[in-house]
Amino acid sequence: MVADDMKNLKIGVIGAGIMGRALINGMLAADLLDRRNIHASVHTVKSKEAVIATLGVDTTCGYPADKVAETDVFLICTKPYRVVEVLEDLKASGRLRDDAPVISIAAGTTVATMEDILPRSPVIRAMPNTPSRIGAGVTVISPGRHTKPEHMALAQRIFSSVGLCLELDETHLNAVTAVSGAGPAYIFLIIESLADGAVRVGLPRDTAFQLVAQTVLGAARMMLDSGKHPAMLKDEVTTPSGCTIGALLTMEDGKIRSTLARAVEEATDIAGKLG
Numbered sequence: 001m002v003a004d005d006m007k008n009l010k011i012g013v014i015g016a017g018i019m020g021r022a023l024i025n026g027m028l029a030a031d032l033l034d035r036r037n038i039h040a041s042v043h044t045v046k047s048k049e050a051v052i053a054t055l056g057v058d059t060t061c062g063y064p065a066d067k068v069a070e071t072d073v074f075l076i077c078t079k080p081y082r083v084v085e086v087l088e089d090l091k092a093s094g095r096l097r098d099d100a101p102v103i104s105i106a107a108g109t110t111v112a113t114m115e116d117i118l119p120r121s122p123v124i125r126a127m128p129n130t131p132s133r134i135g136a137g138v139t140v141i142s143p144g145r146h147t148k149p150e151h152m153a154l155a156q157r158i159f160s161s162v163g164l165c166l167e168l169d170e171t172h173l174n175a176v177t178a179v180s181g182a183g184p185a186y187i188f189l190i191i192e193s194l195a196d197g198a199v200r201v202g203l204p205r206d207t208a209f210q211l212v213a214q215t216v217l218g219a220a221r222m223m224l225d226s227g228k229h230p231a232m233l234k235d236e237v238t239t240p241s242g243c244t245i246g247a248l249l250t251m252e253d254g255k256i257r258s259t260l261a262r263a264v265e266e267a268t269d270i271a272g273k274l275g
């Protein structure tokens with residue numbers, strides 16, 4: 001059942017690519033919105049046809065000016081270098097309502113950049129991640145100067161429908177981009193590496209992927225459910241003279257901790273230059 005208070009909400013998803021589609025898919029799977037009230041836009045006809053075929057939502061190339069006035073909330077999901085042009089187009093339509101929140105998920109695009117173009121709009125900067133597609137995402141949202149609690153509550157509803165949603169000051173958004181925004185890719189690389197090890201010691205590739213992915217899922221859930229520090233959970237499964245400590249020391253020899261931590265530092269630096 002679509003939530004009663006969201007039933008009539010009209011949402012515009014500008015840039016229905018990987019993330020835009022993940023969010024539409026997640027919101028539909030959570031039954032948050034009425035499919036007929038979603039309007040998506042893309043750049044090319046090929047993408048337009050793909051969005052219509054896969055998600056069944058009204059989709060156009062570019063966002064039609066006559067749709068702007070009736071849209072209650074915008075989700076800007078284009079690449080960062082396209083955001084300014086998209087916001088300029090919304091402004092140029094002359095139909096953007098001052099009460100319609102404009103939420104951007106673009107890495108590195110600041111609230112100040114958005115407010116320079118749309119000085120009267122309630123803007124929100126958000127950083128979701130791709131597991132939003134299956135309802136297991138995590139998103140951080142930060143308000144702009146005209147953003148009221150009800151706008152943040154709306155953003156909370158949208159992103160909570162596809163996972164966990166936290167609110168943080170914008171100063172942390174580049175770090176969030178580097179940790180959870182880009183994070184699924186790091187985990188995929190780790191899964192692939194552990195599976196390579198499994199194949200090296202004789203396990204079939206598909207079994208290796210199943211074992212490793214389920215282990216990652218289980219370990220993450222154990223940590224979240226118990227609230228324990230990961231080092232404590234690690235120590236609990238590290239038998240003296242056992243194979244786990246042998247493997248962990250091999251990873252430490254390869255500087256796994258500082259490699260992962262420095263990777264986040266590097267990604268944060270890059271995120272700050274994207275906008």
Ligand SMILES: NC(=O)c1ccc[n+]([C@@H]2O[C@H](COP(=O)([O-])OP(=O)(O)OC[C@H]3O[C@@H](n4cnc5c(N)ncnc54)[C@H](OP(=O)(O)O)[C@@H]3O)[C@@H](O)[C@H]2O)c1
Pocket residue numbers: 014015016017018019020041042043044045047048061062063077078079080082085086105106107127128129130181182
């Ligand atoms: N991918 C991630 O893991 C991730 C995580 C968090 C946040 N983000 C942020 O999400 C944003 C989108 O990333 P993505 O990976 O989803 O990119 P993407 O797959 O390339 O999607 C971008 C979409 O924007 C469309 N587009 C381009 N110009 C447009 C315009 N003027 N009007 C309407 N649509 C337009 C493109 O249309 P065509 O397909 O027709 O070219 C494409 O569908 C980025 O800003 C990124 O920083 C990404």
